[in-house]
Amino acid sequence: MSELVIHDLHVSIEGKPILNGVNLIVPQGEVHAIMGPNGTGKSTLAYTLIGHPSYQVTGGEVTFNGQNLLDKKADERSRLGVFLAFQYPVSIPGVTVANFLRTALNSRRKSANPEDKGISIPEFRKLLIEKMDYLRMDHAFAGRYLNEGFSGGEKKRAEILQMAVLRPQIAILDETDSGLDIDALRIVSEGVNALRGPDMGVLLITHYQRILNYVKPDYVHVMIDGKIVESGGPDLALHLEEHGYEWVREKYEATAA
Amino acid sequence: MAETPKIVTRVRRREPEVKEFRFTGDMIPPSGSAKVKEYRERAWQAYSSLTIPDTKMEAWRRTDLTSLEPASFKLPEAQAYLDLPPVDESLLQPLTDDPHGGQIVLFPGGAQAHLDPGLDSQGVVYTDLVTAEKEHPALFERLLGKVVRPDEGKFGALAAALGQNGVFLYVPAGVQVAQPLQSILWGPGVGLAHFSHLLIWLEEGASATYIHESASPTEIGGQTLHSGIVEIYVGENANLKFVELQSWGEHVWNFTHERARVDRGGTFDWIFGAMGSHLTKNFSDLDLAGPGSTGRMSGFYFSEGTQHLDHDTQQNHLAPSTTSDLLFKGALVGHSRSVWQGMIYVAPDALKTDGYQANRNLVLSKNARADSIPGLEILADDVRCTHGATVGKIDEEQVFYLKSRGIPEGEAKRLIVEGFFDPIMQRIPFEGVRQRFQQAIHEKMASLLV
Numbered sequence: 001m002s003e004l005v006i007h008d009l010h011v012s013i014e015g016k017p018i019l020n021g022v023n024l025i026v027p028q029g030e031v032h033a034i035m036g037p038n039g040t041g042k043s044t045l046a047y048t049l050i051g052h053p054s055y056q057v058t059g060g061e062v063t064f065n066g067q068n069l070l071d072k073k074a075d076e077r078s079r080l081g082v083f084l085a086f087q088y089p090v091s092i093p094g095v096t097v098a099n100f101l102r103t104a105l106n107s108r109r110k111s112a113n114p115e116d117k118g119i120s121i122p123e124f125r126k127l128l129i130e131k132m133d134y135l136r137m138d139h140a141f142a143g144r145y146l147n148e149g150f151s152g153g154e155k156k157r158a159e160i161l162q163m164a165v166l167r168p169q170i171a172i173l174d175e176t177d178s179g180l181d182i183d184a185l186r187i188v189s190e191g192v193n194a195l196r197g198p199d200m201g202v203l204l205i206t207h208y209q210r211i212l213n214y215v216k217p218d219y220v221h222v223m224i225d226g227k228i229v230e231s232g233g234p235d236l237a238l239h240l241e242e243h244g245y246e247w248v249r250e251k252y253e254a255t256a257a
Numbered sequence: 258m259a260e261t262p263k264i265v266t267r268v269r270r271r272e273p274e275v276k277e278f279r280f281t282g283d284m285i286p287p288s289g290s291a292k293v294k295e296y297r298e299r300a301w302q303a304y305s306s307l308t309i310p311d312t313k314m315e316a317w318r319r320t321d322l323t324s325l326e327p328a329s330f331k332l333p334e335a336q337a338y339l340d341l342p343p344v345d346e347s348l349l350q351p352l353t354d355d356p357h358g359g360q361i362v363l364f365p366g367g368a369q370a371h372l373d374p375g376l377d378s379q380g381v382v383y384t385d386l387v388t389a390e391k392e393h394p395a396l397f398e399r400l401l402g403k404v405v406r407p408d409e410g411k412f413g414a415l416a417a418a419l420g421q422n423g424v425f426l427y428v429p430a431g432v433q434v435a436q437p438l439q440s441i442l443w444g445p446g447v448g449l450a451h452f453s454h455l456l457i458w459l460e461e462g463a464s465a466t467y468i469h470e471s472a473s474p475t476e477i478g479g480q481t482l483h484s485g486i487v488e489i490y491v492g493e494n495a496n497l498k499f500v501e502l503q504s505w506g507e508h509v510w511n512f513t514h515e516r517a518r519v520d521r522g523g524t525f526d527w528i529f530g531a532m533g534s535h536l537t538k539n540f541s542d543l544d545l546a547g548p549g550s551t552g553r554m555s556g557f558y559f560s561e562g563t564q565h566l567d568h569d570t571q572q573n574h575l576a577p578s579t580t581s582d583l584l585f586k587g588a589l590v591g592h593s594r595s596v597w598q599g600m601i602y603v604a605p606d607a608l609k610t611d612g613y614q615a616n617r618n619l620v621l622s623k624n625a626r627a628d629s630i631p632g633l634e635i636l637a638d639d640v641r642c643t644h645g646a647t648v649g650k651i652d653e654e655q656v657f658y659l660k661s662r663g664i665p666e667g668e669a670k671r672l673i674v675e676g677f678f679d680p681i682m683q684r685i686p687f688e689g690v691r692q693r694f695q696q697a698i699h700e701k702m703a704s705l706l707v
Contacts, residue, residue: 050661053653078663086661090654094676102663103672111663145676162662 002028002065002081002169004049004201010059011041011048011226018044019059019228024203026200028169031202033212033237036223036245037245042205043087045223046174049203050084051077051183064170083168085159087175091147094157098128098142101165108166131164135191152185160191172200177211189214209241260392276309278327278415280450285422290400293390296407300417301409307383310411319628320538320567330450330482332419333365337446341365342474344443351439352468352500352689358436359383363422364443365451366602379432386423386454394428400458404488405516410540413514416452416484423454428463430492430561437466437687444471447479447508457489457499459523464496468690471493472533475506487515491523493547498526500690505533507562513539521547521576528685531558531566532697542549544569545579555684556585557694560593560625561701567596572614574607583614586681588674589625589654590704603640610640618648619677621670621705671702 004026018041026032036042048055049062051074062069069077085098106118119127128142135157138242145203147155156176163171171190192215196202204215212220212234220237222230222245229252230236240248282301288294310317333341344362351357359372361383368385376383382393389397407417424440459465471483474686483505491497497517505511511534519525543552552572560566572581577626580651587595601612618627629646651673659669675698682691 052657073659073666074660075663075665075669078661084661090652090658092658092673092676094679095672100659100662100672103668104659104664107663107665107668119437145679172354216282 001200004082004170004203005063006060008047008060008063009048009057009062011044012056012058013044017058018226019048022226022228024221024228026170026201026203028201029198030218031196031204031215033204033206033217033220034207034223034228035209035220035237035240038207040228042223042225043174044226046084046172046203046205049077049172050074050082075107078166079108081169083163083166083171085156085163085171085173085176089147089155089159089176091145091150093145095146095150096143097146097161098124100146101128101162104166105164121174127165131161134164134194135161137161138186152179153181156180156184156188157191160188164191164195167195168200170203171195172203172205174194174205175207176204177206177208185211209237212237224249224252237255263572276327278324278330280332280415280419284332285418288569289393290390290394293401296402297418300407300414304411304414304418307411307414316364316540317538318571319598320536320565322536326480328619329448329480331448333446333449333451335366337366337449338364338443340372343444344441345472345474347349348441348443349471349688351437352693353437353466355436357490358434358437359438361385361424362438362443363424363453365422365446365449373436376434380429381432382425382427383438384425386425386456387421389425393425393427397425397705400427400456400490402488404490404518405486405514409514411485412512413486413531415452416486416514419450420454420486421450422452423456424469426457426465426467427445427642428459428465430460433463434465435503437468439467440469442471444468444473444481444483444505444509446473448455449474450482450484451646453483453485453486455485457487457497457584459491459495459497461493463492464494466498468502468687469501469603470504471511472504473506473509478510479508480505481506481509483509483511485513487513489515489517489525491517491525491550492524493520496521497523498528498686500528500685500687501530502690502693503529503531503533503537505537505639507533507535507564509534511537511539513541515540516542516543516544518546518554519550519552522549523547524550525552527552527554528690529554529556529558529568530690530694531556531568532701534564534566536565536567538567538569540569540571542573543581544575546575548576549578550576551580553581553684554583554585554679556587557678558585558587559697559701560587560589560595561591561704562581562593563591564593566594568598570597570599570614572599572601572612574601574603574610574612577607578609580611581613584680584684585616586618586621587616587627588621588677588698588701589627590622590701592622592624594626594628596628596630597646598628598632599644601642601644603635603637603642605636607637608639610637610642612640612642614644617677619674620648620650621674621702665678667705669701670705671687671698673699674702
């Protein structure tokens with residue numbers, strides 16, 4: 001069974017500390033939500049886990065299936081089964097969704113077996129259409145340039161489509177609910193629910209409780225000042241929705257003092 | 258008293274050595290036609306009176322010929338190709354889905370031509386220049402030099418005076434050449450001068466698709482010269498699609514003077530692909546001479562190593578209601594350099610003109626450099642002319658995004674570069690040509706991955 005283990009993680013951006021000792025374990029098959037006010041380091045955690053070069057790890061460790069994740073490049077992490085659904089995915093003009101996803105799939109296959117010739121075009125087309133139907137996406141989507149001119153909802157759906165095709169073991173969803181109307185949120189959530197299961201762990205980063213009505217978490221954590229300061233079951237999210245984050249901050253500051 | 262002799266030493270101030278070619282007037286090919294003779298003599302006079310261009314001349318400001326060794330070039334002997342590397346077989350494959358309607362292979366000192374007999378019977382002439390002059394003397398002398406004058410610059414004049422290698426394509430009024438025509442200029446060897454001349458003439462209502470490729474293997478040590486003239490006439494309501502691929506070896510100094518004149522209601526689709534040569538200076542002019550004529554120029558270039566590719570384009574709107582659309586895209590690696598210099602000119606009476614030009618460059622190595630110089634000269638009112646020029650680097654956030662999906666860095670960059678060129682690929686209707694470019698992208702990017 002795969003497991004993401006974050007131990008005492010410290011991360012800085014341009015010398016400024018953002019994460020100050022994060023501890024978290026996400027086993028395969030569980031959905032963990034990380035909530036917290038803006039600017040407390042939630043997205044920094046997401047980017048650090050996938051290996052963005054702007055984030056410097058200054059202490060602690062992260063292992064995935066017992067392997068050190070931090071000394072691996074982003075593409076290696078992805079091929080190990082780590083996936084990040086970006087909050088703001090960039091567009092790649094001239095590269096179609098289909099071409100991109102086929103290249104991504106083939107990179108996995110080639111890394112597992114250098115002799116691999118790659119997925120055949122008909123086989124890939126079948127797979128892509130199946131996943132698009134599942135997410136109720138127009139087939140024309142496959143021929144569009146990646147994220148180019150996509151609406152907010154289309155970008156998020158494209159991220160979930162990538163997740164469906166690449167089938168990670170751990171998916172980190174960074175504010176996937178932001179900027180979505182209720183219908184888009186439902187479709188995206190259904191996609192996540194369909195993919196979650198014994199084979200995939202989910203780390204769901206969100207500012208609002210809203211998405212948790214659709215994607216039921218097993219655990220909820222609250223991040224403040226670059227640390228997880230409170231953990232609990234699904235009830236914690238509801239409590240936060242009602243009472244805000246202030247009480248957590250007060251409790252945390254009282255403990256710290 | 259003995260006088261102390263006064264020793265005067267004089268240092269002769271040496272003028273910088275003016276380098277010259279070693280060609281002589283007796284190398285001008287003989288001709289039975291007085292007009293052809295006059296054309297070549299005019300060219301020779303122009304060539305003799307001009308010096309090799311230097312960077313003090315505006316058009317050559319960014320392209321330095323100091324290390325050209327003009328004295329090292331000689332003309333290939335007749336049948337020289339027998340002793341030189343044979344033409345790369347892969348170049349002879351059709352680049353289009355259809356089989357070609359005709360193929361010409363130009364060798365140093367010889368040529369092979371083939372034309373579908375059906376086209377022959379319709380009056381289409383598609384043959385090498387020497388045969389054209391012999392078998393179609395009246396037509397040939399009437400059309401030669403009508404679009405590109407024999408005295409347009411040192412290199413053009415040289416090609417006009419000495420050029421024997423070339424293609425003559427003539428499509429009579431109303432004839433539609435459905436199958437694409439293909440020609441290959443094969444210029445192997447070191448220390449040789451290859452001169453070429455393409456003369457393409459479509460009469461009223463004619464249409465054709467033509468693909469020309471210049472190529473040679475790369476030779477180590479020494480230089481080879483190519484100078485070419487491309488002259489094109491697209492008659493009233495005629496329609497021409499012309500693709501030219503430049504795959505010269507990296508020891509070749511390549512100079513071309515090209516112009517297309519498009520008459521009333523004519524349509525011209527001009528596609529350039531430049532992958533080879535040590536240095537290229539290409540002058541390409543689109544003259545929209547008749548009302549309602551349309552021209553599109555699409556360029557792809559990718560330089561590596563110490564290559565220097567300079568494309569100088571001119572979109573001349575000489576009549577009302579003419580439309581031009583230029584898109585040149587280039588990528589650079591290594592220490593290479595590219596120059597694109599473009600001008601849209603609108604003549605005083607060319608009302609309701611629509612002109613567009615864009616040049617986009619992707620600089621992939623810190624030592625590569627792209628210069629992009631757009632220009633507009635508009636002498637008419639009621640026109641629409643826009644242009645854009647960009648020089649940029651690969652966006653690291655894009656690379657990271659692709660890597661986060663498991664795509665290794667080199668592959669990620671290649672995907673982004675292919676995407677960058679996609680708008681040009683979309684303009685090329687031939688899978689074979691697109692594949693040639695994709696292959697060039699692969700090969701040129703390999704140097705980035707080590």
